Amino acid sequence: MPTVATERPQAVTEVEVSAFRRLPHNLDAERALLGAIFVDNRAFERVIEFMRPEHFFLPHHGRIFQAVGKIIERGQIADPVTLKGFFENDDGLVDAGGVGYLYELAASAVAVINAGEYGRLIYDLFLKRQLIGLGHDMVNEAFSGEIEETAPRLIEAAEHRLYELAATGEYEGGFRPFKESLTRALEMADAAFKRESSLSGVPTGFIAMDKLLGGLHRSDLIVLAGRPSMGKTALATNMAFNAAYTYARTNGADGAVVGFFSLEMSAEQLAARIISESSNIGSDRMRKGELSRDEFARLATTSQELLELPIFIDDSPALSVSQLRTRARRLKRQSKLGLIVVDYLQLMSASAGTRHDNRMMEISEITRGLKTLAKELEVPVIALSQLSRAVEQREDKRPQLSDLRESGTIEQDSDVVMFIFRQQYYLERAEPQRRPEENDEKYVERRMNWERNLEEVKNKAEVIVAKQRHGPTGKVDLSFMGEFTRFENLATAQDAPF
Numbered sequence: 001m002p003t004v005a006t007e008r009p010q011a012v013t014e015v016e017v018s019a020f021r022r023l024p025h026n027l028d029a030e031r032a033l034l035g036a037i038f039v040d041n042r043a044f045e046r047v048i049e050f051m052r053p054e055h056f057f058l059p060h061h062g063r064i065f066q067a068v069g070k071i072i073e074r075g076q077i078a079d080p081v082t083l084k085g086f087f088e089n090d091d092g093l094v095d096a097g098g099v100g101y102l103y104e105l106a107a108s109a110v111a112v113i114n115a116g117e118y119g120r121l122i123y124d125l126f127l128k129r130q131l132i133g134l135g136h137d138m139v140n141e142a143f144s145g146e147i148e149e150t151a152p153r154l155i156e157a158a159e160h161r162l163y164e165l166a167a168t169g170e171y172e173g174g175f176r177p178f179k180e181s182l183t184r185a186l187e188m189a190d191a192a193f194k195r196e197s198s199l200s201g202v203p204t205g206f207i208a209m210d211k212l213l214g215g216l217h218r219s220d221l222i223v224l225a226g227r228p229s230m231g232k233t234a235l236a237t238n239m240a241f242n243a244a245y246t247y248a249r250t251n252g253a254d255g256a257v258v259g260f261f262s263l264e265m266s267a268e269q270l271a272a273r274i275i276s277e278s279s280n281i282g283s284d285r286m287r288k289g290e291l292s293r294d295e296f297a298r299l300a301t302t303s304q305e306l307l308e309l310p311i312f313i314d315d316s317p318a319l320s321v322s323q324l325r326t327r328a329r330r331l332k333r334q335s336k337l338g339l340i341v342v343d344y345l346q347l348m349s350a351s352a353g354t355r356h357d358n359r360m361m362e363i364s365e366i367t368r369g370l371k372t373l374a375k376e377l378e379v380p381v382i383a384l385s386q387l388s389r390a391v392e393q394r395e396d397k398r399p400q401l402s403d404l405r406e407s408g409t410i411e412q413d414s415d416v417v418m419f420i421f422r423q424q425y426y427l428e429r430a431e432p433q434r435r436p437e438e439n440d441e442k443y444v445e446r447r448m449n450w451e452r453n454l455e456e457v458k459n460k461a462e463v464i465v466a467k468q469r470h471g472p473t474g475k476v477d478l479s480f481m482g483e484f485t486r487f488e489n490l491a492t493a494q495d496a497p498f
Contacts, residue, residue: 023057023129023132024125024128024129024132025057025125025129026057026121026122026125027057027058028108029118029121029122030056030057030058030061030122031061031104031105031108032108032109032114032118033047033115033118033119033122034061034064034065034068034105034108035105035106035107035108035109036109036114036115036118037065037068037078037115038078038079038080038102038105038106038109039106039109041068041072041077041078043115044068044069044072044078046115046116046119047115047116047118047119048069050119050120050123051065051119051122051123053065053066054126055122055123055126056122056126057122057125057126057129060093063087063093064083064087064093064102064105067083067086067087068083071083079106080099080102080103080105080106083102084099084102087099087102127165130165131165134158134161134162134165137161138154138158141154141157142154156323156326159326159330160322160323160325160326163322163325163326163329199214199215200214200215200217201213201214201215201216201217201218201220201380202215202216202218202243202255202256202338202339202380203215203216203242203243203246203254203255204216204239204242204243205238205239205241205242205243205245205246206238206239206242206463206476206478206487206489207489208476208477208478208489208490209463209476209478212465212468212471212472212474212476213416213465213468213470213471214470214471216239216243216339216380216382217380217415217470218338218374218378218379218380219374219375219378219379219380220374220380220381220415220416220469220470221367221370221371221374221380221381221383221413221414221415221416222380222381222382222383222414222415222416222417222418223345223382223383223384223385223404223410223414223416223417223418224236224382224383224384224385224418224420225384225385225386225387225399225403225404225417225418225419225420226386226387226399226419226420226421227386227387227391227392227399228386229425230420230421230422230425230461231420231422231461231480231485231487232343232344232384232420233264233265233273233343233344233384233485234273234480234485234486234487235420235463235487236341236343236382236384237260237270237273237274237277237485238277238486238487239341239382240258240260240311240339240341240382241274241277241278241309241311242255243255243256243258243338243339244256244257244258244309244310244311245309247310247338248308248309248310252336255338256310256337256338256339256379257310257311257312257331257335257336257337257338257339258310258311258312258337258338258339258340258341259312259314259327259328259331259337259339259340259341260311260312260313260314260340260341260343261314261316261319261324261327261340261341261342261343262313262314262315262343263315263316263317263318263319263342263343263344263347263348264343264344264347265315265343266315267313267314267315270313270315271313272286272287273485274306274311275299275302275303275306276484276485276486277484277485277486278302278305278306279295279298279299279302280484281295281298281299281484282483282484283484283485284483286299310335312331312335314327317347318347318348318349319348319349320348320349320350321348321350321365321366321369321370321373322369324342324348324369324370324373325369325372325373325376328340328373328377329376329377332377332379337377337379338379339379339380339382340373340374340377340379340380340381340382341381341382341384342370342381342382342383342384343384344383344384344385344386345363345366345367345370345383345384345385345386345410346363346385346386348366349362349366350362350365350366360409363409363410364409364413367383367409367410367412367413367414368409368413370383370413371413371414371415383414385404385410387399387403387404387419388403388404390402390403391403397421397423397426398419398421398462398464399419399421399464399466400466401417401466401467403419404417411467414467415467415468415469415470416465416467416468416469417465417466417467417468418463418464418465418466419463419464419466420461420462420463420464421461421462421463421464422457422460422461422462422480423457423460423462424454424457424458424459424460424480427450427453427454427457428454430450431450432446432447432450459479459480459481459482460477460478460479460480460490461477461478461479461480461487462475462476462477462478463475463476463478464476477490478490
């Protein structure tokens, strides 16, 4: 009776093959490196910046490396003789050959000059083992039946862990020659000189602000703070629009591609604001449908003109720092991201798996994460922030650094802190009411003073630069068109042509 050949499933074959795989390692390289350190302790200096005991494949090699570090820190020479006391009762080393194994390592020494290369090889193999472990975790999590573990969440978590692994693999940091840093600084100055805007950073579109700040500098964390209804989101949206518009107009020579993380407003609401600002049609009237035929035609034309603006909006609520970083890095790879806006800081959450005793510690992690992101991607990050109610208790309601919620960490981690202040907002809510004991003349006088003061500050706003690492602090005067949620340059004598 003929036998029927049955084909084995491909998955089984792959499992069988994987059973014969061994985790990547190189014991000869580990022995040679430890031997080189025994012969000349200067070899330890070549690798200690990026190597740790856990990077060795054999645990007792890691313990030897750790013991070497302790002895060298004491100012002593680390060799088989000085290490003998550490390992006389070490079972792991006894199994490897006892104290005599230390002398075998010394005999395996390579030249000190090669120690760095051996260290990098050992470290690279460690990262590969970590990558294999991460891959197994990803597979197991994908097979799990947890309902809340959706595919997008698993992908995002995997990207985050891959990022952390990639970050640990960057061991080429440390000192750089001053010549290299000086050359880069000159290149930045030359680029600013050749730009149409003559700025070293991303232009905000506001003349006085760009003059004071020199634009928004890459690697900077810029905190834009204010009380509710001051116009934080409006100003951030205006700055983002101006940067993106300049980028499109100059074909990338100036301005920036913008990534806008809107944790408070939806992407549609943010887009409606931008259309309102550009078309001079009130967003409130747009929402209610109170438009004439001509206004709707203008709205459609403006929308077409804005289609090519390089603005990307993520309106996911309660983003964590790790999620924001993952999405920003992805956008940087895909679209040359040049500016990040986060609206707003207090709506963010700490990374998954981290616990904090209080909100201040959580905010500290968030601000540190945003500053790290700015440095890693080399882009300015604008983070909006709420102010405490302490402002409302003062007669002069201009914000101060101490008014920042969880101000210690926000002030410390930021490179620039700006406050928005509109006196009109407070004066409108202080409209004088007639007092029972007051005569007509006194009441009219008070009301006329109030109207005069209100007229002086109508449609005016102050942006107070309370902190700037790179330059002076000061005040920037802008006009604010509330109907269109738009800030504009305020014409002053100093801006007038000669």
